Amino acid sequence: MITIYGMTNSGNCYKPRLLLAKLGIKFRHVETASGAAGTKSSAFLARNPNGRVPLLEFDDGRVLAESNAMLLYLAEDSRFLPADAYLRALAYQWLFFEQYSHEPYIAVRRALLIMPHRAADATPERLAATLAGGNKALAVMEEQLARTPFFAGDAMTVADIALYAYTHDAEAGGFDLKTYPAVAAWLDRVAADPGHVPIGWTG
Structure with missing residues (x-):
């Protein structure tokens, strides 16, 4: 069985748990705090020298x-990775966007608050x-989602x-999602997709 070391309240740790839920794959969750007793412990660093979860x-x-x-x-x-090469590349494009243009602002502001x-x-x-950075990212997302139901097209x-x-918890960071109606509608579509679980779910 797969083991995931992570934090229940972390969006980054939520990602693989959410996908595993949708795929129906069982896993073991190990709650791992930051600091000397968790991600900076010698046992954890032997697994991941970068000292981060998930x-x-x-x-x-x-x-x-x-x-x-x-x-x-x-x-x-x-179904979550398109067979078509171009659509797959679009999915990759948005993964890079999430890490460089979205997470450093929306996730970080949420954490700060x-x-x-x-x-x-x-x-x-x-x-x-x-x-400012988070609102710029949300505006880019709004533009795309006004054209397609999901980021890489129809699926x-x-x-x-x-x-x-x-994004689903962006309001905790002070972002007003009511000003991004296409993003709000997309959040509802994702939550309605079969197998959806909340951020605190651990299997």
């Missing part, structure tokens, strides 16, 4: 880090910068799972 571990001891890499691996030969240990980093300048893919993870 981390996927196979029965044979092999490991895979980075949430979007996990999505691509788990989605092989499923709701996680007590991040409060010292929540300076007015940092909050303003993440708000849900790993790109939608990756972008859903933090």
